[in-house]
Amino acid sequence: MTKPTWDPAQYLRHAGHRARPFADLLARIPGLPGDPPRIADLGCGPGNVTALLAERWPTAHITGYDNSPAMLDRAHADHEGPTTGGGRLDFAEADARTWTPAEPHDLIVSSATLHWVPAHADRFTDWIEALTPGGTFAFQVPDNIDAPLHALMRELAATARWKGRLADVLRPEDSVHTPGAYLDRLARLGCAADVWQTTYFHVLEGEDPVLEWVKGTGLRPALTALADDPEARDAFVAEYRDLLRDAYPSAPYGTVLPFRRLFAVARKAA
Template sequence: MKWDPNKYVEFGNHRDRPFHDLLGRVQSSGPRKVVDLGCGPGNLTATLTERWPDARVMGIDSSEEMLLQAESLVKATTSGEQSGRLEFAQGDIATWAPDADTDVVVTNAALQWVPGHQEMLGGWLRSLKPGAWFALQVPGNFTSPSHTLMRQLAESPQWASRLNGVLRHDDAVGSPADYLGIMLDAGCSADAWETTYQQVLPGEDPVLQWVRGTGLRPVLAALSREESADFEQEYSAMLREAYPATAHGTVFSFRRIFAVARKNA
């Protein structure tokens, strides 16, 4: 599944806010190594060099398209004495493990793409050194109309043969309580919560434009260009009914799940 970095960063203020809300609960004062798992186009990863000026920041992502965009930030972000503080590397989250010197791990809107990540999380936490931090954010909107209508259409007689098994939902993410329990069991002090953002999106068919950058990607990857256009035409009509436009724009409720852990001594 290929990603479009430019499409992904649309609605930047809305997409960026959960990242900053998550980082607000990470109280690491002087980390030396910070890892961003599933860094995407790297724009948010680059802000970690400002948050922790003495840290080496490594962004990891599996998408070549995303990393190509991220690499363009390196030269613009680091120079002189700061050279080498921001790095990006291609890698699979499912096979990643923290190094012994890792102080902070951040993963923002990425783990929902990794089957079995809850089991992996326990192993990552147990591998962290005492005092290290792990912060995650995942979308919790798999029961919202944007996703239920997508699945409903994908499972319809017209599309079922082409899209069977493409969309995950039941096991994509855990609840705040699930992540809290994993973190506590791994010997961490932990905090977990959820927030539903009421986002006012401008423009024509803005919810369709939103999911094109993320949740709709597996569908588009499985269909031809002509089939994708037909699917989107049906899906957009369903979205307009579920999310009617107002004089102020289209209100899009988006639930996010957060969890932050600090490894105990």
């Protein structure tokens, strides 16, 4: 899988839809033991959902971590600083593949990030060990690698025209585990775990809205791999766009994108 470059403006085109799963995850996180609490957001992106943590815990010291300079620049500019309750929101560069907390945390949360991290479940041990007693590790990830927007992308990338450029570039089909596998891993680490799935039916507006959605996320590795050849990049996107138009037809009220996500909230014993 190619490490993608990220475009904050493209990602934020559907900011409301993308923030909703984080709000749903946040609603299931129990009270935190620290006063004020210490919180980390792994894969914070442009910081718009990290800011929701400050609304829930206004006294907390919250740090959003990301490995994209472009995303961090946007987060610094739009969201960093003191919070209304006397806490602080800041951002720092880090990679979830290697990040280990330097101090105890009351909450480690990650939204739409871990599916980009190979062997991410192996990191759970370090993160849970870093939680204070009674602290929580919570995450959500897209769980729709079998959906047309991904399946069609993979099929197109595997055709004779594109496989030489895009072989092994896209996110693999095993990048997310089953709900039962996550539950088992978290429970064996001594946590009370709550794992569930939700399918959202996003109604998107505008021209080719599913393409615009995936250009902000799942298509990024292909766009990155073809960045040095704009003609080829545009040709691949045009072919993919046509496939998406058939798979996700528009209606008078918009275009419906069914999108399944997987959630987990794991609380460490007090």
